[in-house]
Amino acid sequence: MTTVAPSIPLKQRLAARGLDGLTLLVVPAILFVLLLFIYPFLYGLFLSFEPKAGGVFANYQRFFSDSFLYGTIATTLWLALPVTIVTLALAIPIAFRVRLMRNQRLLTTILVIPITLGTVLVAEGLLNYLGPQGWFNRTLMTLGIISSPVKLLHNYWGVMLSLVITGFPFTFLLTLSYLSGIDPALENAGATLGAGPWERFKHILFPLLLPGLAITFCLSFVQAFSVFPSAVLLGAPAGPTRVISIAAYQAAFEEYDYSMASAVAMIMAVVQLAIVVAVLAARGLLYRGPAGGGKG
Amino acid sequence: MTINAASFRELRLDRLSRDFGSHNALKDVSLTIGKGEFIALLGPSGCGKSTTLNLIAGLLPATGGGIWLDDKRIDPLRPEERGFGMVFQNYALFPHMSVNRNIGFGLKMRGVPKAEIDRRVAEAAALVRLQGQTEKLPGQLSGGQQQRVAIARAIVVEPPLVLMDEPLSNLDAKLRLEMRAEIRRIHNTLGATTIYVTHDQEEALSLADRIVVLRDGVVRQVGTPEDLFSRPDHLDVAEFMGFRNKVKGKVANAADGRATVAVGDAQIAGRTRTEVTAGAGAWLAIRPEDLQPVAAGQPGLDAQVVSTEFRGREFVGFARMADGTDLSFLAHDKLSPGEAVTLAADPDRVLVYGAAA
Numbered sequence: 093m094t095t096v097a098p099s100i101p102l103k104q105r106l107a108a109r110g111l112d113g114l115t116l117l118v119v120p121a122i123l124f125v126l127l128l129f130i131y132p133f134l135y136g137l138f139l140s141f142e143p144k145a146g147g148v149f150a151n152y153q154r155f156f157s158d159s160f161l162y163g164t165i166a167t168t169l170w171l172a173l174p175v176t177i178v179t180l181a182l183a184i185p186i187a188f189r190v191r192l193m194r195n196q197r198l199l200t201t202i203l204v205i206p207i208t209l210g211t212v213l214v215a216e217g218l219l220n221y222l223g224p225q226g227w228f229n230r231t232l233m234t235l236g237i238i239s240s241p242v243k244l245l246h247n248y249w250g251v252m253l254s255l256v257i258t259g260f261p262f263t264f265l266l267t268l269s270y271l272s273g274i275d276p277a278l279e280n281a282g283a284t285l286g287a288g289p290w291e292r293f294k295h296i297l298f299p300l301l302l303p304g305l306a307i308t309f310c311l312s313f314v315q316a317f318s319v320f321p322s323a324v325l326l327g328a329p330a331g332p333t334r335v336i337s338i339a340a341y342q343a344a345f346e347e348y349d350y351s352m353a354s355a356v357a358m359i360m361a362v363v364q365l366a367i368v369v370a371v372l373a374a375r376g377l378l379y380r381g382p383a384g385g386g387k388g
Numbered sequence: 389m390t391i392n393a394a395s396f397r398e399l400r401l402d403r404l405s406r407d408f409g410s411h412n413a414l415k416d417v418s419l420t421i422g423k424g425e426f427i428a429l430l431g432p433s434g435c436g437k438s439t440t441l442n443l444i445a446g447l448l449p450a451t452g453g454g455i456w457l458d459d460k461r462i463d464p465l466r467p468e469e470r471g472f473g474m475v476f477q478n479y480a481l482f483p484h485m486s487v488n489r490n491i492g493f494g495l496k497m498r499g500v501p502k503a504e505i506d507r508r509v510a511e512a513a514a515l516v517r518l519q520g521q522t523e524k525l526p527g528q529l530s531g532g533q534q535q536r537v538a539i540a541r542a543i544v545v546e547p548p549l550v551l552m553d554e555p556l557s558n559l560d561a562k563l564r565l566e567m568r569a570e571i572r573r574i575h576n577t578l579g580a581t582t583i584y585v586t587h588d589q590e591e592a593l594s595l596a597d598r599i600v601v602l603r604d605g606v607v608r609q610v611g612t613p614e615d616l617f618s619r620p621d622h623l624d625v626a627e628f629m630g631f632r633n634k635v636k637g638k639v640a641n642a643a644d645g646r647a648t649v650a651v652g653d654a655q656i657a658g659r660t661r662t663e664v665t666a667g668a669g670a671w672l673a674i675r676p677e678d679l680q681p682v683a684a685g686q687p688g689l690d691a692q693v694v695s696t697e698f699r700g701r702e703f704v705g706f707a708r709m710a711d712g713t714d715l716s717f718l719a720h721d722k723l724s725p726g727e728a729v730t731l732a733a734d735p736d737r738v739l740v741y742g743a744a745a
Binding site for chain 2: 275277278280281282283284285286287288291295296299300379381382383
């Protein structure tokens, strides 16, 4: 005797795969992403292959044959990578200290203020503060540490400093939240087993923090890589801080060559993606499970 | 593997205190623990038992008093300088390290050579019956296995003192019994001095050589499990030890450690545990299993049945006295709610505590 098991209705099967009425709520978000991200991206991609003159790849050929253009990749990396590393190097110890403080809120607020000010305001402030007649140089000269003003503006250092200041809050907050996710009992366990503060950091906290730091690195890097305002305001946009976004800007609004500008933007995206993919691939080799000590 | 901390004879807590702001979590706790003893710190949550353990481990600084290991004062030392093994309530295994590396962590920190680490880790893993699991990450183990790793990690360094903070509270009932036997077996094998924190009196009674009952940050009683079980010094300790029925009365007469207490019209005899004088108020403490219905008219506590629950071999009855006092008792038959019962207990098993009024 054989009977066929009653088939499960389609609606129920879809629901089991996570597709039900609620899924429709995603539609506005998908439309938003399609219209404001995917469409402009694809438009730009196709535009970059329709140069003003020459073949399909003419823009890319021009970019990689002109050192004034392809040099911007190295210039931007030379800013973005050190900035990311410096902000991380600052954020980690500060996050370690703040984590233990009972009154975190005030300090966190102070540290996060630069993010709310915006790049331009910070740049204007630095123009005054770091200038030849600014407090920074005057203080150092009064103290007799230097005899003539240090040049920190309209060069590499100005841009670097402003990027560190505006990038730090974001890096710090991410690091702090990853760090707070590590069960404090693990550190206590390490201590009772004879590990001092440095060994606890090296063997327990840092390995558990590393996957989070990789994500933080990627996000901070992408932010720093697309630097534009501070490179113009505080840097030397014709020389040492001629970053890739300036090249794109000039192509679009000085040469009115939108196709070339799109090509620069695409190259910029590829470079960022390459770094992010490399970091995430390295992260894949790490332990990425829960940072708790047990089934709690 | 044996624990041979030759230099250590006793651990002494000397008027140890800990305040959190204005709240005294621990008040002047003094206690001497001998080498090889298994001590249970027992009490309800918030009694200061975990605080005591953290003070001994060095994870919390004391705000008063001192901790001495023989003649050496250890409370100024940091936890990593004390060298005690600790088993945490949530195990606190390093999630990114294999079982082997977890167990070997303490040895590595002590600079033990690699070959010896491997040998001792294998021994410890065998002791807690974890052979074959040692390459796994903690997340791949069951709760009971994680607990075994935590124990192995704490004892492999052969610490003079093993501290356990409610190590079984996250396990299910069956595993809890198994691990309880396991902890006792490991203690018998190694003879490590152990301080075990729990809120479960059954666990404390079955494991410990001596039990320290804490309440509101104060030591209420220290004694062997037998002592505490049959001769609790205070009414609250008695309640915690299973004397769940508390009946208020007035002392009719008292002499030679015995007293008769008038409760309403009834006269109930019992053993006195604190000083009582005739005419003063007193509390009777009786275990539910010692309180049974007797024929009407016999001496006993009169009450009305509220409900009965079937418990396999017998029934547990719940009744209420005229003054509102609730009683639980042992019944052999199902009783109907509202029925009048007279409940009595063997005078040897009734404890009498003096009361203010």
